[in-house]
Structure formats: structure tokens, C-alpha cells
Amino acid sequence: MTIQETDFAFVRDLVSSRSGIVLEAGKEYLVEARLAPVARDAGLAGIPQLVTQLRSQPSGALTTRVVEAMTTNETSFFRDAHPFESLRTHIIPTLLERNRASRAITIWSAACSTGQEPYTIAMTLKEHFPVLDGWKVRIVCTDLAQHVLDRARQGRYRQLEVNRGLPAAYLTRYFVRQGLDWEVIPALKEWTEFRTLNLIGDWGPMPRFDVVFLRNVLIYFDVETKKKIFARVRQQMSRDGWLFLGSAETTLNIDESFRRVSADRGHAYQNAA
Ligand SMILES: C[S@@+](CC[C@H](N)C(=O)[O-])C[C@H]1O[C@@H](n2cnc3c(N)ncnc32)[C@H](O)[C@@H]1O
Structure with a gap:
């Protein structure tokens, strides 16, 4: 055909x-x-x-x-590793100091697909920062596609999916067996909230984010669309917040109000203003 x-x-x-x-x-x-x-x-x-x-x-x-x-929902646990390393070595330690009065950390996984990205963020926080159990941690998980969001909310993964990128120790600590599948434990789920959000549509009320993961979605858009989304994302970020993009994505030559900062082995973007 x-x-x-x-x-x-x-x-x-x-x-x-x-x-x-x-x-x-x-x-x-x-x-x-x-x-x-x-x-x-x-x-x-x-x-x-x-x-x-x-x-x-x-x-x-x-x-x-x-x-x-027509959406591409490819994702995996600990995809590209370095953003999660940066969270561990630099960003969360900085936020523990910076947000000590509010004792709150707010993170956005925009275009979260089936949830591997937000749960990787949650595992990284749980594993390395036990003090956060006394904090308000919000991981807002959004995507355009309802079918992937339903799966993300359920937090249930096939063996093949957990084999992709998830260390064995994390599987035993943060998942329970459900028949042939593995389901994320409630202690991680309670930090997450899921909602449908079209990046080119109306976002509705959103909090200010300390960290935004906007990875592997802008590659599908044209430059004008990227520009508009960057401008809106910037407004949604807290002062000195961090933006992570996918390895094939950049703000360079698209939005000069972001500056690229080194964050451990990789890099993130911050508001230059
Ligand atoms: C390749 S996945 C990326 C998943 C994850 N961020 C990662 O890096 O592994 C791209 C996701 O973007 C979502 N997407 C595509 N267009 C979108 C839009 N206009 N608004 C919100 N999400 C969108 C798709 O549904 C898909 O789940």
C-alpha cells in the first residue's frame, strides 16, 4: 500500500x-x-x-x-545517565540548601512517555537523599498521549523494559513483582502526579519548577515551535532552575535567554537573565 x-x-x-x-x-x-x-x-x-x-x-x-x-514514545530508565548524575552530585545538594525554608522540590518531566524518566528521577532522589522523606517532593509528569500516561501512572513494566537501563539493585528496592511484570513501589508513586498536557496547547495552572526535564520531544518540532515552548518553559522555571534537554537538542541559536551550564559530565540550561 x-x-x-x-x-x-x-x-x-x-x-x-x-x-x-x-x-x-x-x-x-x-x-x-x-x-x-x-x-x-x-x-x-x-x-x-x-x-x-x-x-x-x-x-x-x-x-x-x-x-x-504518530507520537514516538521511545524511552528507558536512566536514559543518557548524566542528567541523573547531575541531580545527585550537584542539583539536589544545591536545592537542599536553597529551598531549606520551604522544604519543597518541584520537578517537571514534560513528555514523560510511559514514566521511566520520572521514576528514574524519583529513584535517584530516594536512593541518595533520605532527608527528602521529610520534604514536599513533587514530580509533575505530563504527556500529550493518554495511552502512555495511563501506563506511566500505573507504573507497571515488562521484564524487557526493566532490563533496559535499570540497575538490578534498584529493581529489587523500588519494584514489586506483579505476575510477569514489575510495579513501582508506592513510596515512589506518591511523589509523582500525572496529567495530560500538550506542549503547544493550553498548559493550565502549573507550579514553578526547580528542574525541568524536556527531553527527546523537541526534535519532532520546527524552530518556531521550539522557540515558543522555550519561552513558556523559562517562565515556568524557578530562579536559577535547571532545564535538561535530550542529547540531540539544544537552546543554542533558538533561545538566547538560556545559557548552557556544565552539570557534571553533561550540561543543562539556565535562565541567563
Ligand atoms: C521519545 S518520547 C521521550 C520520553 C522521555 N522524555 C525520554 O527522553 O525518554 C517523546 C514523548 O513526547 C510526547 N509528545 C509529542 N508531542 C507532544 C506535545 N505536543 N506535547 C506533549 N508531549 C508530546 C510523545 O507522546 C512521547 O511520549
Whole structure:
């Protein structure tokens, strides 16, 4: 099956306007691979019929399913290691001092996918900073896609998923067996809160964050969209807060109000103002 040019253009515009995700020419194969199962599940003969349906009901549930299907949810525990090292060696020790009056630390895992990133943050804090049990720790976990957020909230992972990046000692300390799966312990879950949030939409009320993880999502957006998101993220960060991006992402030449700071082996971004 080869997707028709007009159908591809329709899906590309729909996905871009709803999520910011850019589908360049050449991504036809991806659209076909991701949308064929959506069409099948909806009882439709194929992508042409799916597009007809989307055109007639652009605000329907099928549009949401299509946009979600076009997100890439790849993630793993301790992905890229260095942001979590920075939390341990530099950021949390600094915040323990800086926030000692409020005894509160607020972290945002934006585009958290199935939750490996926020639970890695929670494990890092629990493992190295027992004093935080007497603090208010909030890890706000958001994503556009409801299906990944449901999994993140549940905190239940397959053996293959825990095999990716999770040290064996952490598995025994922070997970319990649930049949063939592993579930995150309540002591980690109680620091987390999950909500749907579209980075290009209305964010609703949000707290100020000491640390923001915005990793491996901006790669899907164009420069204008990145600019807008950086400006909004900056406003949401506490003074001297830290922003972590994915290894292929940067604020350089996009938002000069951020400066790159070294944070252990890797780097983070802080408000330059
Ligand atoms: C590759 S995952 C990154 C997960 C995690 N941050 C990491 O680095 O491992 C990208 C996530 O971004 C989410 N996403 C894509 N567009 C989004 C948008 N407009 N608003 C919020 N999340 C979005 C996807 O649903 C997906 O779960």
C-alpha cells in the first residue's frame, strides 16, 4: 500500500496543528505503518477511508487516536545517565540548601512517555537523599498521549523494559513483582502526579519548577515551535532552575535567554537573565 499524496498532506497538517510534530516528505512509510492499525481498529478498510472519516469529523476521537499514533514514545530508565548524575552530585545538594525554608522540590518531566524518566528521577532522589522523606517532593509528569500516561501512572513494566537501563539493585528496592511484570513501589508513586498536557496547547495552572526535564520531544518540532515552548518553559522555571534537554537538542541559536551550564559530565540550561 502506498499512501496518496493528498492523504499524506492531510495527515501531516492535522498532526502538525494538533501536536507540533513535523512529518517531512519521506515519512510516508511511517504514517502508513502507524495508521494502518488505527484504521483496522476503527473497522475501516484502509488509510483512504480513515482520512475520509477524519475530514468529516476533525474533532472526533479518531483524530486524537491518529495524533497519538504518530507520537514516538521511545524511552528507558536512566536514559543518557548524566542528567541523573547531575541531580545527585550537584542539583539536589544545591536545592537542599536553597529551598531549606520551604522544604519543597518541584520537578517537571514534560513528555514523560510511559514514566521511566520520572521514576528514574524519583529513584535517584530516594536512593541518595533520605532527608527528602521529610520534604514536599513533587514530580509533575505530563504527556500529550493518554495511552502512555495511563501506563506511566500505573507504573507497571515488562521484564524487557526493566532490563533496559535499570540497575538490578534498584529493581529489587523500588519494584514489586506483579505476575510477569514489575510495579513501582508506592513510596515512589506518591511523589509523582500525572496529567495530560500538550506542549503547544493550553498548559493550565502549573507550579514553578526547580528542574525541568524536556527531553527527546523537541526534535519532532520546527524552530518556531521550539522557540515558543522555550519561552513558556523559562517562565515556568524557578530562579536559577535547571532545564535538561535530550542529547540531540539544544537552546543554542533558538533561545538566547538560556545559557548552557556544565552539570557534571553533561550540561543543562539556565535562565541567563
Ligand atoms: C521519545 S518520547 C521521550 C520520553 C522521555 N522524555 C525520554 O527522553 O525518554 C517523546 C514523548 O513526547 C510526547 N509528545 C509529542 N508531542 C507532544 C506535545 N505536543 N506535547 C506533549 N508531549 C508530546 C510523545 O507522546 C512521547 O511520549
